[in-house]
Amino acid sequence: MEIRNELNGQLRIVIVGHVDHGKSTLIGRLLNDTGSLPDGKVEQVHEMSRKRGMPFEWAFVMDALQAERDQGITIDTTQIHFKTEQRPYVIIDAPGHTEFLKNMVTGASQADAALLVIDAAEGALEQSRRHAFLLHLLGVRQVAVAVNKMDRVDFDQYRFEAVSHEIRAYLAELGLHTSTVIPIAARHGDNIVTRSDKAPWYDGPTVVEALDAFRPQQAPTELPLRFPLQDVYKPDDRRILAGRIESGRLRVGDTLRFSPTGATATVVSIEGWNHSQPIVAAQAGQSIGITLDKRIFAERGHVAHHEEGAPHVTHRLGVRAFWLTSEPLAVGKTYTLKITTGEHRVTVESITAVIDIEDLSSTPAKAVHRNEVAEVVLRSRSPIAVDLASTLSRTGRGVLIDGHDVVGGCIVVEVDEGPAASANTTEVSHAVTADERNAANGHKGGVLWLTGLSGAGKSTLAMALERALFDRGWQVFVLDGDNVRNGLNAGLGFSAEDRTENIRRVAETAKLFADAGVLVIASLISPLQADRARARAIGGERFHEVYVAADLATCESRDPKGLYRRARAGEIPEFTGVSAPYEAPESAELTIDTGTVTPVEALGELLDYVDGAFGRNALKRGRV
Amino acid sequence: MTADLDYLESQSIYILREAYNRIDKLALLWSIGKDSNVLLWLCRKAFFGRVPFPVVQLDTAMELQEVYDFRDRIAGEWDLDLRVEPCPPEADMDQTLPPLTRAAARKTEGLKNLLRAGKYQGIMVGIRRDEQATRAKERVFSPRSLEGDWDVKDQPAEFWDHYKTRFDEGTHVRIHPLLHWTELDIWRYSKREGIPIVPLYFAKDGKRYRSLGEKNITFPVDSTAGTIDEIIAELVVTRIPERAGRAMDNEAEDSFERLRSSGYM
DSSP states (O other), rough: OOOOOOOOOOOEEEEETTTSSHHHHHHEEEEEEOOSSTTHHHHHHHHHHTTTTSSGGGGGTTTTSSSHHHHSOOOEEEEEEOOOOOOEEEEOOOOOOOOHHHHHHHTTTSEEEEEEETTTTSSHHHHHHHHHHHHHHHHHHEEEEEEEEEETTTEEEHHHHHHHHHHHHHHHHHHHHHEEEEEOOOOGTTTTTTSSSSSSOOSSOOHHHHHTTOOOOOOOOOOOOOEEEEEESSSSSEEEEEEOOOBSSETTOOOEEETTOOOEEEEEEEEESSSSSSOOOEETEEEEEEESSOOOOOOOOOOEESSSSSEEEEEEEEEEEEESSSSETTOOEEEEEEEETTEEEEEEEEEEEEEEEETOOOESSSOOTTTTTTEEEEEEEEEEEEEEETTTTSSSSSEEEEETTEEEEEEEEEEEOOOGGGEEEEEESOOSSSHHHHHHHSSSOOOEEEEEOTSSSHHHEEEEEEHHHHHHOOOOEEHHHHTTTTTTTOOOOOOOOHHHHHHHHHHHHHHHHHHTOEEEEEOOOOOHHHHHHHHHHHHGGGGGEEEOOOHHHHHHHHHSSSSSHHHTSSSSOOOOOOTTTOOOOOOSEEEETTSOOHHHHHHHHHEEEEEEEEHHHHHHHHHO | OOOHHHHHHHHHHHHHHHHHHHHEEEEEOOSSHHHHHHHHHHHHHHTTTTSSEEEEEEOSSSSHHHHHHHHHHHHHHHTTTTEEEOOGGGGGGGTTTTHHHHHHHHHHHHHHHHHHHHHOEEEEEEOOOGOOOTTGGGOOOOETTTOOOOOOTTOOOOOOOTTTOOOOOOEEEOOTTTTOOOOOHHHHHHHHOOOOOOGSOBBBEEEEOSSSSOOOTOOEEOOOOHHHHHHHHHHHHSSGGGGGGGGGSSSTHHHHHHHTTTOOO
């Protein structure tokens, strides 16, 4: 779904459906019967079919690749132009095979409307449903259904109505509007361009008539302004902010606010090249460049908008996501979320539900596998300017990137505005704000998470830091891994699940303390990256990880509690460092090697860090 | 009404700006044909008058004289950073390719030399989906392997204008800002904007070039269209494919697919 002006007559149609239900054949027939094939194409297809010992294969018109023709399946999406008497079309063929879902998504995302092809004998199989669900997520709202291969069921009206009823009910549940369900036999051209005499009981439109009834997508010019920046150019003494208006309108003289920074400035000019007259206004769909009256900090990813109707700015989002890669999406994992041109590192806080494509029921899950759709909560360390997809679809959706690849897509269904603007949430608002607490305490609340092997010196360091900060008048408290096991987590053992739950509870408790304005020093071995990532997701940007490093030999020689000796003797199973792994942090905010510095030096380093991150200077920086 | 041209233009500018922001070392391939002329024009719009990267012509020394004349005039007038990359001789090509396809493969090898020498990470090419069936399967940002190969069976997901812009060391990406345009769009836009055109596209003695390529493997088609308006009128009714005058496309069922898989534009 790309922005187009309503004056453009061209419509983009994606053909979707289960593998082998006849999508490519339908398209071949459609092109032929509307006289849209170039001269010589039919002869070419005859030759290709003959060579492979097959009867005339319409699908070869579309399937351009050798592998596609040899295997008789569509692998990748393709596009082809054709015309009806009413207007020009681009037909997007999307593969039905589950292996190629990313190609289907690529094709379908560009469509104004969709034609869902279903085999009359087989009904709406898994991929038909999955495609319908993805159409809904991709924002394709207009759908017509073609029940194909009616010749194989002798144009039986009752069979047609059964299939029709089933798919209409499914689409309605997704909120997709189905205008039409058409009985067709694509191979023979029944009800494609000309009305078939084999189904006299059917008086609805043909495929071409159904296509002609679709409306083009319109650029959302009447919605609030969203102008995400793509780049900043300095071709001469001008400083031009370039980007595309995703919704709304913008005029010279408008005051713009930029999110998430909050900077404001007035539009001095809309720059152009090869324009005879100055440009005074621009609207959704246009790629433009503007200059401002003052030099503000603005860069790629920032979103310009008017004072009224601003986007949400948040650290926590509820999204509906579809997953396209074999490595599953999992709680605690970190990805890059890209919304228009803005990129944010996000951690998966929780997976609320995986949706069953068959009956649309939801089940909680720990991971989302390839081709699945799920409700997921993401937490970002940087503030994200975003909209709800239901209000502004173009700035309310994004892709998830892992390493070099786009691995999934998502639409925003819920935004957590945080304590500063919690009016829209059901949580009770505090009468005292976080800023007030920080000002009263003279420092920020937060979580300092000390991780490291047993014997690395975490507890010693934590207690010394608590003493030093308390003496300076700080609100500070140590949550020690061993101590919480006597109370809060008394019921938990040392199985993998219990250790994960132990850490989750400590992280949630630490967050509450931090909300109350306290600097929490959490001291836990917390050996697994995933568990710490989850703790970070819970703590948000106030979470700072400190790796108390000391090599195993050093820790073992210290052995203050005699645990290594017992572990080596086999008395303690799954002891971190001996019989269970310790995953060292890759991106801790601070690393202190207690094997190479004295305890006094270690405390000094830690105090310096805490001062910078949570002390008075940090407060000032936070306000600028 | 030309509102649809505004949309095409805006989409292409968006793509050009994404490429310029995300890809470190870029070059634009200029065949000097109608499509890459439009592409250059769009660059000047996107970047406010200048083309901020090198413009490369893969030269087989087999282009028609009018093409070279046009190249030299425009490169000067538009202040282009023009680089001419000579292509290796036909004798060096894969001899299993049909003869005409082999001639076309010279450009692939020229491009590989360019990539090696210039260490380019992104190459912009003015191909369109409606030209040819394998081009219809292309992505806007289309990654290539170290050898320049196109893995058509495993292309990246590309939706909502989010493109693949991160790559392994040593590979490159082809960027196709005109993928969504048609031949007719190119002519209508050239007319609206007044973009200069190589005169070979206009009919002389009942023939014109509909698609420009090397003189040994490209032939003019029957036509009386002597102006852009007449070309537009001709295209609205024709059922002859655009590349009918490109001999290499029709040598074998898969000749063009083989060319493209190994790195042809």
